[in-house]
Structure formats: structure tokens, C-alpha cells
Amino acid sequence: xxxxxxxxxxxxxxxxAIASLNCTYSDRVSQSFFWYRQYSGKSPELIMSIxxxxxxxxxxxxxxxxKASQYVSLLIRDSQPSDSATYLCxxxxxxxxxxxxxxxGTTVTVRA
Amino acid sequence: NAGVxxxxxxxxxxxxxxxxxxxxxxKGHSHVYWYRQLPExxxxxxxxxxxxxxxxxxxxxxxxxxxxxxxxxxxxxRIQQVVRGDSAAYFCASxxxxxxxxxxxxxxTVT
Numbered sequence: 001x002x003x004x005x006x007x008x009x010x011x012x013x014x015x016x017a018i019a020s021l022n023c024t025y026s027d028r029v030s031q032s033f034f035w036y037r038q039y040s041g042k043s044p045e046l047i048m049s050i051x052x053x054x055x056x057x058x059x060x061x062x063x064x065x066x067k068a069s070q071y072v073s074l075l076i077r078d079s080q081p082s083d084s085a086t087y088l089c090x091x092x093x094x095x096x097x098x099x100x101x102x103x104x105g106t107t108v109t110v111r112a
Numbered sequence: 113n114a115g116v117x118x119x120x121x122x123x124x125x126x127x128x129x130x131x132x133x134x135x136x137x138x139k140g141h142s143h144v145y146w147y148r149q150l151p152e153x154x155x156x157x158x159x160x161x162x163x164x165x166x167x168x169x170x171x172x173x174x175x176x177x178x179x180x181x182x183x184x185x186x187x188x189x190r191i192q193q194v195v196r197g198d199s200a201a202y203f204c205a206s207x208x209x210x211x212x213x214x215x216x217x218x219x220x221t222v223t
């Protein structure tokens with residue numbers, strides 16, 4: 001079982017719609033969760049971090065965490081063509097406070 | 113306020129040659145991490161270094177790969193006798209008790 005798994009995608013949504021990205025993780029005691037955005041040929045860029053159960057909103061992005069289900073998601077509201085990128089879910093295992101485990105990523109394409 | 117700087121951006125090597133990838137962390141950051149990204153795969157942790165110390169190299173292949181972060185100068189990821197399977201994007205990240213900030217990566221192509 002992979003440490004971090006994401007819905008495989010690619011995900012295509014029309015402009016203005018909501019893009020929903022899912023991520024599950026295997027280590028039940030993980031405490032820190034991150035979403036990175038990576039444009040093609042570019043570096044990953046941190047867009048959201050979440051540490052507690054529930055929702056966290058930042059602009060058009062909402063991260064949702066459910067530790068009981070070992071599930072973290074990212075919603076992108078009012079999707080724009082500039083949101084077209086690969087989104088990487090990352091989990092920090094409790095045994096190392098520095099090492100991140102990444103999912104394979106979900107590629108999102110927003111159609112104008 | 114420069115971010116994490118990596119060079120070269122692109123590196124082409126023939127099988128059997130050596131590849132040297134350099135990384136300068138963000139100003140004030142003393143922790144450097146190297147990750148490798150293969151096509152269609154996520155970022156895989158390779159090594160974590162602080163100045164003059166390797167803290168965790170559990171993700172490094174046992175042979176041909178080495179990393180250093182000297183007291184002066186950038187961190188270096190060195191791959192000896194490269195093979196085609198080493199072709200990937202290699203990302204460096206730095207932090208100072210904060211989320212990771214990534215450089216733009218070095219794309220290594222082995223021909």
C-alpha cells in the first residue's frame with residue numbers, strides 16, 4: 001500500500017466549476033498535511049496546509065481533513081484556466097518532523 | 113529575496129558519466145532536502161542535510177549517489193556512472209522549521 005494515494009485523474013472541469021481532489025494516507029498517526037501545486041516544468045508550490053480535522057479555507061481553495069477516515073481533500077471553487085496544473089498531496093509522518101511523503105499527483109485541466 | 117536556487121536547469125549526460133547537481137537554499141535556511149520526480153510519479157525523498165551533516169539518507173540509492181552540504185557553498189547531489197534510469201527531475205528544497213520551499217529543479221537526461 002502506498003503511503004499517500006491520490007485520485008488518478010486527469011480531471012477536466014469547465015471554467016467556473018468546482019474541482020475536487022482527493023487524497024488518502026496510510027499512517028494513521030500523521031499530523032500534518034499539505035497541498036502543492038506544480039505547473040508543467042516548474043517547481044511544486046505550497047498552496048495549503050492543514051493540521052486539524054475540518055475545513056480550512058483560503059480564497060478559492062478549501063482543504064478538508066478527516067483523520068478518522070485518513071482522508072484529505074482540496075476543493076477549488078470558481079476554477080480558472082490558471083488553475084490548470086498538477087496538484088500534489090503531501091503528508092508528514094509522525095516519525096520524522098521534516099520528511100514529506102507525496103502522492104503521485106492529480107492533473108487538473110480547466111476548460112475555458 | 114532569492115528562493116531556492118538550483119543549477120543547471122537541464123543536464124544531459126551519456127551513460128557512465130557523472131552528474132553534479134547544485135542547490136543553494138533560501139537565505140536563512142539551514143536545512144536542505146533532495147527529492148526525485150520520475151514521470152507520472154510523485155516526489156520521492158532522497159536525502160536531508162544540514163551544514164556539514166547528512167541527517168537522513170534513507171531515500172538514496174545505495175550505490176553511485178552521494179550528497180553533501182559543505183560549510184561554504186551549495187549543496188551538491190552527485191550521481192556517478194549515470195544510467196538511463198537516473199533520468200528524472202531532481203528537486204531541492206529548503207526550510208527552517210517551516211514548510212518546504214522548492215527550487216525549480218534540475219532535469220537530468222541520460223542518453
